[in-house]
Amino acid sequence: MSIAASEDLSARLMRALGDCAAMVTEYMDGAIARAGGPSPRLAAAMRHAALAGGKRLRPFLVIESAALFGVARTAALPAAAALECVHCYSLVHDDLPAMDDDDLRRGQPTVHRAFDEATAILAGDGLLTLAFEILAREDAGPDAHARIALVAGLARAAGAGGMVGGQMLDLAAEGRFAAAGRGAATAGDIEHLQALKTGALLHYACEAGAVLGGASAAERASLETYARAIGRAFQIADDLLDVEGDAGEVGKAVGKDAAAGKATLVDLMGVPGARAELARLVEEARAALAGFGSKATLLAEAANFIANRRN
Amino acid sequence: MSIAASEDLSARLMRALGDCAAMVTEYMDGAIARAGGPSPRLAAAMRHAALAGGKRLRPFLVIESAALFGVARTAALPAAAALECVHCYSLVHDDLPAMDDDDLRRGQPTVHRAFDEATAILAGDGLLTLAFEILAREDAGPDAHARIALVAGLARAAGAGGMVGGQMLDLAAEGRFAAAGRGAATAGDIEHLQALKTGALLHYACEAGAVLGGASAAERASLETYARAIGRAFQIADDLLDVEGDAGEVGKAVGKDAAAGKATLVDLMGVPGARAELARLVEEARAALAGFGSKATLLAEAANFIANRRN
Numbered sequence: 001m002s003i004a005a006s007e008d009l010s011a012r013l014m015r016a017l018g019d020c021a022a023m024v025t026e027y028m029d030g031a032i033a034r035a036g037g038p039s040p041r042l043a044a045a046m047r048h049a050a051l052a053g054g055k056r057l058r059p060f061l062v063i064e065s066a067a068l069f070g071v072a073r074t075a076a077l078p079a080a081a082a083l084e085c086v087h088c089y090s091l092v093h094d095d096l097p098a099m100d101d102d103d104l105r106r107g108q109p110t111v112h113r114a115f116d117e118a119t120a121i122l123a124g125d126g127l128l129t130l131a132f133e134i135l136a137r138e139d140a141g142p143d144a145h146a147r148i149a150l151v152a153g154l155a156r157a158a159g160a161g162g163m164v165g166g167q168m169l170d171l172a173a174e175g176r177f178a179a180a181g182r183g184a185a186t187a188g189d190i191e192h193l194q195a196l197k198t199g200a201l202l203h204y205a206c207e208a209g210a211v212l213g214g215a216s217a218a219e220r221a222s223l224e225t226y227a228r229a230i231g232r233a234f235q236i237a238d239d240l241l242d243v244e245g246d247a248g249e250v251g252k253a254v255g256k257d258a259a260a261g262k263a264t265l266v267d268l269m270g271v272p273g274a275r276a277e278l279a280r281l282v283e284e285a286r287a288a289l290a291g292f293g294s295k296a297t298l299l300a301e302a303a304n305f306i307a308n309r310r311n
Numbered sequence: 312m313s314i315a316a317s318e319d320l321s322a323r324l325m326r327a328l329g330d331c332a333a334m335v336t337e338y339m340d341g342a343i344a345r346a347g348g349p350s351p352r353l354a355a356a357m358r359h360a361a362l363a364g365g366k367r368l369r370p371f372l373v374i375e376s377a378a379l380f381g382v383a384r385t386a387a388l389p390a391a392a393a394l395e396c397v398h399c400y401s402l403v404h405d406d407l408p409a410m411d412d413d414d415l416r417r418g419q420p421t422v423h424r425a426f427d428e429a430t431a432i433l434a435g436d437g438l439l440t441l442a443f444e445i446l447a448r449e450d451a452g453p454d455a456h457a458r459i460a461l462v463a464g465l466a467r468a469a470g471a472g473g474m475v476g477g478q479m480l481d482l483a484a485e486g487r488f489a490a491a492g493r494g495a496a497t498a499g500d501i502e503h504l505q506a507l508k509t510g511a512l513l514h515y516a517c518e519a520g521a522v523l524g525g526a527s528a529a530e531r532a533s534l535e536t537y538a539r540a541i542g543r544a545f546q547i548a549d550d551l552l553d554v555e556g557d558a559g560e561v562g563k564a565v566g567k568d569a570a571a572g573k574a575t576l577v578d579l580m581g582v583p584g585a586r587a588e589l590a591r592l593v594e595e596a597r598a599a600l601a602g603f604g605s606k607a608t609l610l611a612e613a614a615n616f617i618a619n620r621r622n
Contacts, residue, residue, distance in 0.1 A: 035470055041479065042479040119488075128440065130471065136460075148458050155447060160343075160350075161346050161348045165349050168349075171429050177352060196349065
């Protein structure tokens with residue numbers, strides 16, 4: 001591909017991401033208003049957590065995966081927004097003083113800094129619950145079977161066997177618990193942890209598209225390969241940003257892994273090794289999409305974007 | 312009814328509650344094992360939160376409400392266990408230092424005392440998510456429509472417009488937030504708060520039974536009246552225990568409302584007034600069940616139990 005064509009594609013992806021972000025933010029805004037609740041403070045904290053920026057990468061993956069099967073963006077939007085609610089809740093709880101103790105998220109004060117800890121805990125709980133409320137709505141899937149499949153998949157991806165389990169392993173990797181045996185992490189351990197902590201939701205994003213689109217088993221398998229590759233790329237890119245990034249640009253504190261004494265894949269592979277692995281994963285992700293032809297152009301470009309993002 | 316017959320009924324209820332508790336505990340144990348997760352510490356914290364006692368009143372209400380329509384106990388068990396997961400998660404998060412800061416729950420150390428705060432936050436998140444994973448399983452309802460209705464109802468009852476919203480109002484009633492205007496609570500405010508904080512899940516218990524049983528609109532309305540009355544009775548009984556109870560018997564700290572400067576209905580009505588209101592609510596609950604005949608005997612007795620419980 002020529003450099004000009006590649007630049008066009010990158011610009012198309014940025015526009016599509018921006019359009020998706022606007023749609024998802026509007027949908028979440030409406031969903032928080034509908035879920036209502038009697039406490040303006042709680043609603044404000046949920047809005048702070050859910051509406052203040054973010055690339056909306058996971059919703060984009062839902063919408064683009066579903067589009068492979070001809071599903072309209074508006075039809076994929078509730079599932080996309082539900083997933084983003086789960087992502088946002090996880091950030092709120094991860095940032096709490098008892099967890100990662102972060103003051104800054106997306107360039108803004110974290111929820112417990114902008115409000116208080118109790119409000120942050122409840123806002124996170126409210127967003128997690130809202131995700132399932134959204135998936136149970138009539139417009140969330142073509143029929144009750146699809147909606148139940150979306151609920152089952154999201155609960156699996158988000159729960160103790162997925163994201164929450166990965167976060168727990170991550171705390172253990174920081175040596176939080178005396179029994180955990182800090183410092184002995186292998187590449188396999190770190191990959192397992194990250195496959196759960198960040199990979200599970202990225203994987204679900206593509207799974208949701210497959211459910212909405214009624215994908216065949218072979219199509220699902222291709223999307224799974226893609227999802228696994230971008231999940232790994234996402235985490236390696238994140239680790240690189242933690243080593244090399246600038247807090248102002250990244251929008252959150254950097255250098256935290258080293259400060260926490262936490263082993264990352266970048267430690268084990270070195271920066272050049274990590275960059276080579278990223279390139280390999282992008283190729284793997286793109287190859288997995290080959291069968292979908294030109295409908296998968298933006299998803300393929302998204303793999304590039306994930307590997308090379310600056311924040 | 313003679314005293315002897317009444318004693319028989321009370322004994323029958325205790326036996327039925329005990330049987331239900333055993334079934335639900337076994338189901339939750341299996342569900343936590345299935346949801347697996349790679350962290351033994353997280354699983355242990357979830358088990359501590361979910362399996363260490365409790366009356367299992369909400370699951371009992373699901374099972375007995377469903378039984379009004381001839382639904383077998385085993386068929387109502389997943390929905391019953393899912394609801395109990397939500398109840399248990401809410402206790403874990405409510406007990407956190409940033410919330411009610413309790414050391415004791417059901418006579419045991421709270422999860423953040425037995426483990427640590429981060430683990431308690433994640434164990435709560437894991438149990439909330441597990442509830443929806445359970446409801447999405449094939450055996451959770453007669454068909455996908457029923458399962459989606461159960462998901463929708465639970466999410467509504469548990470979220471910002473239900474339990475989480477009520478908990479937020481409760482924190483505000485304690486004067487936690489400068490803007491909240493402490494001390495001006497009316498009986499209407501307190502009832503609204505409590506209808507959300509504890510009433511919403513009790514209400515859902517009966518709603519779940521109606522969904523599983525395919526109840527008519529009139530039958531649903533009767534169960535709703537029952538649920539509203541026992542919800543109010545539950546809270547007044549709780550407030551009385553906080554005033555009059557003994558920590559050893561109650562299994563958690565008492566006198567906390569007064570210490571927090573929190574107005575309760577017992578403050579507004581006085582102890583004799585609260586007792587009279589309890590008696591009225593029990594009669595209202597029992598009357599709502601009249602149309603179900605003898606099938607509702609245990610639910611009617613449960614209203615008594617809720618109003619007069621000692622812990």
